[in-house]
Amino acid sequence: MAERVVNVPAHNDVVDLCARLVRFDTTNHGNGDSAGERDAAEFVAQVLSDAGVESTIYESAPGRANVIARLSGRDPSLPALLVQGHLDVVPAAAADWTVPPFSGEIRDGYLWGRGAVDMKDFCAMVLSAVRSMAASGRKPRRDVVLAFVADEEDRGDFGAHWLTAKHPDLFDGCAAAISESGGYTYHVPAADGRTVRLYPVATAERGTAHLRISATGRAGHASRRNDENAVLRLVGALHRLSEHRWPVRLTPTVTAFLERAGAALDVQIDLSDVDATLARLGPAAGLVESTVRNSTTPTVLDAGYKVNVIPSLASAQVDTRTLPGTEDDLLRELDTLLGPHVEREFLTRQPAVEAPVDSTWFSSMADALRSQDPAAVVVPYCMGGGTDAKAFSALGIDCYGFAPLWLPEGFPYRAMAHGVDERVPVEGLRFGAAVLDHFLSHC
Incomplete structure (x- = not known):
């Protein structure tokens, strides 16, 4: 069966938004040495203002800027949702790249540049969804706090950790959060010859x-x-x-991934012999092999x-x-x-961070993905690395990795973040914006 993405509305602005964000050099060299996020933050604030959303820029140090906004929902009695992404990027050596890393060039159906995957694509998709809702006079179901933060690529001392320490009231009422990294297409061959489209959503990170x-x-x-x-x-x-x-330690998230991915791929799962199970999972093992120990x-x-x-x-x-x-x-x-x-x-x-697997939040994410890809198989997974979720989970917020993105088969997505020639499919951006629009409207 030929793969296709269905019901994707024309979010013509998301690609331009992502390209413009990529063109801001927000390189974070670590240890406080950074190009700064201020210019990108002011751009984000202007986009929100054009959509009728008031925001505030919080500087933790000169140039280290964070943008915070709150959208009013249709039902203020519901707990709020935090949507957070970072504006900084890791360094890029231009001599190693096919295109200048801050060009935001569109070539061969992809948008190229440092941060295209990590994670200015998500920031652009969020902004696009907000603009789309504003243009059609719609509101999210619940209050939504938007946070575009600094310094994730170092220690978060100028971004998420600073915000949660100095301004925790900004996140009052937030019960859950979404951010990197999950909700992307992972094409996996099943035992019977089918190709299954897994969409891993992070419910934990080491x-x-x-x-x-x-x-x-x-x-x-x-x-x-x-x-x-x-x-x-x-x-x-x-x-x-x-x-x-180190011995195998199966957490609820990893156990659920093995069981649900195994069922979708028609693979025998033996939790008493995880190494043999990983061998049977084939390419899907790459999503879990670093998080069983x-x-x-x-x-x-x-x-x-x-x-x-x-x-x-x-x-x-x-x-x-x-x-x-x-x-x-x-x-x-x-x-x-x-x-x-x-x-x-x-x-x-x-x-470590761990959020409930069987929750209404997870179900809403799965519904949003299936609204654009009815064949999506949505599974929980544990991230091997770390994100700003560690800062926000300290406030009692359940943090999920959900930055939806459609990817073509064979695309080396996991090599893109921090890699040379980082790029994101244009169609994937439009898919993600539509998924987020659905999620914010219904979750």
Whole structure:
């Protein structure tokens, strides 16, 4: 059966909105070094104003701008919904790209540029849906808080975490939130030869614990025997860590993904043998294989200052990701693996996020996707990385990854975010705007 997208109204402005957002260089180099989001924020505020929506720009530091607006719903007795996306992007080396990364060029049915997928596409789709509703005199079913924030690509200190710490009242009444990353098409071959269109919606994401691992020892001359060499102690600890295979821990989200994706693909699911189940899932395993276990990945090394000197201190940084409810167990095992004379400290510590799978929110997202693709199979999944959901979930908000996007078969979507030649299908933008319009109108 030929794949097609149905009932997609002509949101002619969403592509232009996305292109114009991409053309703002909002590069975030990290550690406070940023081009800033102010110009993009002012553009967003103007688009909202043209649609009759009043907004406010909150600057956490010069140039680090966040836009907040609140739409009144038809039923103010319902809890509010937060729709949040970030305006900053990661750096792009222009020499590596086919097109200039901030050109917003449209070529071969795609809109190219840094942020086209992560995540100015979502910001444009939200703005398009708001404009469409305003143009037709419609209101969302419930109050909707819009947040276009800074600094997600670093630590959120100038964006979501700053807003929730300094202005939590802006999100009063919000029971749930949507943002990156979920609701996109994932074409998977089924056991019977069919191609199934899965749409994974994130109902969880692993926690982030960036650690510094430090080994101490006795300094000395490198030509002499030294059984207290800090470098060797660190290398030994990292070797034990890298060799350790963390056990399978099935969370409600991952369990639901395996069961529902398996049923849709006609694949036998054995929760007692997850590795064998992943092998049977084929390409769909890519959505879940990183979230059946915790992970500890060494990424940075720092030791020594002269080749003939044994240092007294050697350190490494380890990217640690924890599934909901597992952090304490991981840290106990981690301390055992590190061994004596090696200590750890947190550089960043943000808990895992998990929202209910079987909720009216999830059902409304599924309905909205099926309004544009009746063959959509909507499944929950857990994100392996982290988003601003960690900031907003601390306010008691159930956070979902729902940034709907239609993707053609074979499109390397998961390689686009932070990658070279980042691009998004023009048809996908129009599909996403229509899905969001439906969701905001009915959820």
